[in-house]
Amino acid sequence: MLVKNEGQLVSLEGILNEHVDLQVVESAILDAAKSAGGGAVSLDLSKVSRANSSGLLQWLRMTKRIKNPLNYVRTPVWLVEQFNMIDEFFDGHISVESVYAHFYCPDTDTSETHLLKLGVEVPIQDQYKTFHLKMSSSDGKELEPDFDERSYFHFIARHLSKAVSGT
Numbered sequence: 001m002l003v004k005n006e007g008q009l010v011s012l013e014g015i016l017n018e019h020v021d022l023q024v025v026e027s028a029i030l031d032a033a034k035s036a037g038g039g040a041v042s043l044d045l046s047k048v049s050r051a052n053s054s055g056l057l058q059w060l061r062m063t064k065r066i067k068n069p070l071n072y073v074r075t076p077v078w079l080v081e082q083f084n085m086i087d088e089f090f091d092g093h094i095s096v097e098s099v100y101a102h103f104y105c106p107d108t109d110t111s112e113t114h115l116l117k118l119g120v121e122v123p124i125q126d127q128y129k130t131f132h133l134k135m136s137s138s139d140g141k142e143l144e145p146d147f148d149e150r151s152y153f154h155f156i157a158r159h160l161s162k163a164v165s166g167t
Helices: 022-036 053-065 077-085 154-158
Strands: 002-006 008-018 042-049 068-072 095-096 098-105 110-117 144-145
Touching: 002 042, 008 053, 022 042, 022 053, 042 077, 042 098, 053 077, 077 098, 077 154
Parallel strands: 008 042, 042 068, 068 095
Antiparallel strands: 002 008, 098 110, 098 144
């Protein structure tokens, strides 16, 4: 796995599995924590294509050891799905700033992926039963979520106090 440390941002690229040396990742996060001066370290996993259960388990163990606040940015769809299944992602000082989501355009029969900022495009709510996300393509055509909003944003409702950066 490729690990890039850019000040308070740690970006990862590759596959998160049992072969990844998470000591390298942890060292990068701890270095970024020094740059952050006690503030949150941003984690960008948008270029991590997938993870298996062994990689996720090692990841959760690593994040529990880190005492510095962690803020997920540009969160890929596969990780949002994990957020909704595994409560342990939100142990400690964890927040989420932005997530990717898939959309479908019925007018053009195409799909698009958009980055959504929590608290901006996605309001912070204690439930999403009646929530409907309205998005448009770059050419102004209406997009439909290619996911169930109630399920996809459930982690926000379940971890409301920790889901948004800065709260």
